[in-house]
Amino acid sequence: xxxxxxxxxxxxxxGSALVVATLITYARGLxxxxxxxxxxxxxxxxxxxxxxxxxxxxxxxxxxxxxxxxPVTWLSHALTYQLFGLDPWGHHFVxxxxxxxxxxxxxxxxxxxxxxxxxGEHAGGWPLRASRPLVVGAAAAALLFGVHPQHVESxxxxxxxxxxxxxxxxxPCLLAYTFYAHETSPRRRRAWFLASFVxxxxxxxxxxxxxxxxxxxxxxxxxxxxxxxxxxxxxRAGANWRGVQDIIVEKLPxxxxxxxxxxxxxxxxxxxxxxxxxxxxTYRVLxxxxxxxxxxxxxxxxxxxxxxxxxxxxxGGFFATxxxxxxxxxVVVATTTLAVYGWRLGQPLWLVLWFFYLVTLAPVLGIVTxxxxxxxxxxxxxPTLPLYLxxxxxxxxxxxREWTLRPARWAIALCFAGIVGLLAYMTYQQSGVWLNDVxxxxxxxxEATDPQSRVVHAGLAKAYRESREFERAVPHHRTALESDPxxxxxxxxxxxxxxALNRPDEALKVLPATEDGLPKGALASxxxxxxxxxxxxxxxxxxxxxxKRALEIDSMCLGASQLLGRVKAGACY
Numbered sequence: 001x002x003x004x005x006x007x008x009x010x011x012x013x014x015g016s017a018l019v020v021a022t023l024i025t026y027a028r029g030l031x032x033x034x035x036x037x038x039x040x041x042x043x044x045x046x047x048x049x050x051x052x053x054x055x056x057x058x059x060x061x062x063x064x065x066x067x068x069x070x071p072v073t074w075l076s077h078a079l080t081y082q083l084f085g086l087d088p089w090g091h092h093f094v095x096x097x098x099x100x101x102x103x104x105x106x107x108x109x110x111x112x113x114x115x116x117x118x119x120g121e122h123a124g125g126w127p128l129r130a131s132r133p134l135v136v137g138a139a140a141a142a143l144l145f146g147v148h149p150q151h152v153e154s155x156x157x158x159x160x161x162x163x164x165x166x167x168x169x170x171x172p173c174l175l176a177y178t179f180y181a182h183e184t185s186p187r188r189r190r191a192w193f194l195a196s197f198v199x200x201x202x203x204x205x206x207x208x209x210x211x212x213x214x215x216x217x218x219x220x221x222x223x224x225x226x227x228x229x230x231x232x233x234x235x236r237a238g239a240n241w242r243g244v245q246d247i248i249v250e251k252l253p254x255x256x257x258x259x260x261x262x263x264x265x266x267x268x269x270x271x272x273x274x275x276x277x278x279x280x281x282t283y284r285v286l287x288x289x290x291x292x293x294x295x296x297x298x299x300x301x302x303x304x305x306x307x308x309x310x311x312x313x314x315x316g317g318f319f320a321t322x323x324x325x326x327x328x329x330x331v332v333v334a335t336t337t338l339a340v341y342g343w344r345l346g347q348p349l350w351l352v353l354w355f356f357y358l359v360t361l362a363p364v365l366g367i368v369t370x371x372x373x374x375x376x377x378x379x380x381x382x383p384t385l386p387l388y389l390x391x392x393x394x395x396x397x398x399x400x401r402e403w404t405l406r407p408a409r410w411a412i413a414l415c416f417a418g419i420v421g422l423l424a425y426m427t428y429q430q431s432g433v434w435l436n437d438v439x440x441x442x443x444x445x446x447e448a449t450d451p452q453s454r455v456v457h458a459g460l461a462k463a464y465r466e467s468r469e470f471e472r473a474v475p476h477h478r479t480a481l482e483s484d485p486x487x488x489x490x491x492x493x494x495x496x497x498x499x500a501l502n503r504p505d506e507a508l509k510v511l512p513a514t515e516d517g518l519p520k521g522a523l524a525s526x527x528x529x530x531x532x533x534x535x536x537x538x539x540x541x542x543x544x545x546x547x548k549r550a551l552e553i554d555s556m557c558l559g560a561s562q563l564l565g566r567v568k569a570g571a572c573y
Contacts, residue, residue: 014139018107019100022146025424026096029156029431033088035440036462037307038159042077044086049078069264072169072205073162091158098164099155103146105171110138110389112178114396116224117349133396141392143420149302149427150295150384153377156434157307163381166207170382173199177217181225193250200254208265208363209382214254215359221247223348231348287311287374288365290328292358295380299387302423305430306447307440310456311374353386360385374449437463454483458490465493470500481510495526504533508546521557524550528559535566543567 034044043049048056048063060074076094084090114137145151154163173196180192203210221227226234228244298305335354342350361383366374399412433443441460448456457480464473477494481487491510498507508530511523531546544567550560 011135014135015104015107018103018139018142018146021143021420021424022100022103023096025147025427026099026155026431028428029096029152029434030089030092032092032156032431032434033436034086034091034158035434035437036466037157037437037440037459039157042074042159042161043081043091046074046077049074049081052078052082064264064267068162069208069261070162070206072202073165073207076161076165076206088158091161092156095155095158095161095164098161098168099151100146102164102167102171103142105168105175106145106385106388107138107142109171109175110141110392111135112175113224113389114138114393116178117393133399136399137392137396139392140395140416141388144391144423145385145388147420147424147427148299148388149305149423149430150298150377150380152305152427152430152434153307154381156431157378160378162207163378166203166210167382169199169203169206170210170213173197173203173213174216174220177220178225181221181227197253201257204257204261208261209360209379211258211262211265212359212363214251214258216356217251217254218247219352219356219359223352232346283311284366286325289332290325291365291375291379292361293328293331294375295361295384296357296387298377299380299384302426304447305377306444307377307433308444308448308455308459309374309376310448310450310453353390356386357383436467438467438469452479452483454480454487457483458487458493461490461497462493465497465500468500470497473497474501477510492522492526495530499526499529499533502533502536504530504537507533520554524554524557525559527553528557528563531563532559532566535563540567 034040048059050056056078057075060071060078063069077091080091080094084093111134114134115131118134154160176192176196176199180189180196183189183192200210200213203213222230222234226237227239227247229235229239229241339351339354342348361379364376364379395412395416399409433439437459441456441463445456445460450456457476461473461476461480464470464476474494474497477490477497480490481494484490494510495507498504498510507526511526511530527546527550531543531550534540534546535543543563547560547563547567550557551564554560
């Protein structure tokens with residue numbers, strides 16, 4: 001009775017429930033606006049998504065704008081713009097909807113992989129079965145994936161559409177490959193292989209993080225497909241090392257695309273790649289090791305989530321919190337040892353899942369550092385997939401054991417429902433972080449390990465200035481400049497804030513002495529703005545001096561010409 005297959009309409013009902021639960025969980029995120037944290041580069045100020053003409057499509061395919069190459073993601077933004085314009089609700093809705101579909105893909109993939117793992121079969125025969133225990137486990141995995149707060153950054157940040165989109169194509173790539181490995185008809189095998197390859201191409205075209213897919217497929221060949229002699233079932237099925245060569249050869253198209261996209265992605269990062277002088281190799285390795293453990297810890301206990309994790313301050317060449325990094329090294333070594341021991345006991349599941357996690361996480365561990373964040377929740381969107389599968393399998397196994405009595409099953413169900421409800425509530429709350437620039441940067445400041453981070457204070461200053469809370473912006477401008485006195489752009493923004501507070505003397509002091517690092521038009525415009533403030537205070541001589549200086553820098557500065565006209569007309573009072 002427990003193994004009675006589920007009918008299609010029941011599976012459809014479960015899938016619909018997954019979508020509804022995920023939509024409700026992310027309802028608050030639909031009310032968020034655009035942020036100046038990359039949303040401007042990718043959407044609001046990206047004029048290439050405004051029309052779907054041939055020239056814009058060419059640019060999408062060839063450009064590395066904003067240090068990324070993801071033409072499929074750009075195309076999705078363009079299609080969203082055609083439907084909703086610059087209404088942020090529509091852009092958020094599309095991202096949430098894609099995440100809902102990803103939960104459905106996780107449900108389907110979990111059904112297949114759990115079925116293979118529970119039966120212990122090698123390739124051969126149709127892999128998709130829907131017995132009650134499998135459906136319960138797959139639904140549990142998909143539901144946890146759908147409502148987990150660790151995914152908020154990937155789903156609610158519009159500029160991170162590439163995260164939900166690349167997984168939307170990657171999961172069917174893995175499914176199609178599984179069906180290809182089990183298919184006996186040559187014609188259908190070719191069709192499934194082509195489907196897998198096309199989905200892979202769309203995935204890497206959405207985000208270059210998908211370049212690890214060929215290695216993931218090789219891991220699947222080892223387990224649960226058992227296409228190699230590395231597992232006992234594989235040897236029983238007649239797998240040999242010559243067959244392994246064929247398996248590698250069939251992946252060559254995947255590796256070729258992955259190599260090309262990987263190289264193109266490195267070139268596209270350009271000046272976003274941080275030099276070794278700024279963040280040294282020892283520093284990077286320590287942080288990478290910590291990140292391996294951190295993402296699992298944040299999955300298990302998703303608290304203190306932040307859109308931007310700062311590096312801890314240095315102490316003697318290492319992190320001040322070096323004890324945490326020592327613990328991370330111990331955890332990684334111990335986990336690897338246990339996984340290898342499980343392999344020796346004939347249980348390849350643990351080592352394969354551990355390798356899946358490490359391989360898919362490798363591109364974003366920071367060995368090649370892009371930007372100044374130590375880690376990011378969005379990086380866990382794919383790598384933590386094995387954790388959801390294991391959790392779903394654990395729920396199913398506990399619920400359907402023969403010795404599990406009905407009261408115990410009710411207790412398991414209630415406990416799971418409580419966990420899902422708590423995660424959904426945390427996701428709802430975390431979505432509020434992304435409502436606007438102020439809430440966004442306030443959370444970052446609250447969770448920052450480096451209280452003097454220039455990035456954090458510059459972001460807060462701009463957020464307060466854009467929301468016209470100028471007094472609150474001033475101390476953050478000062479802190480950002482203390483961290484980097486040569487930040488000309490920050491001096492420019494600080495001067496604008498002080499001008500808005502009618503404090504022209506202070507604005508003049510923070511302006512850069514020359515136009516080096518700042519467009520001459522911008523510096524001339526700021527000088528003329530200070531001059532207009534002086535003119536409004538009746539300080540004609542200072543206003544005249546600044547007008548002349550602005551015109552020396554940029555003879556076409558309209559504001560300076562107007563200021564000089566005001567002074568000559570005696571309109572300063």
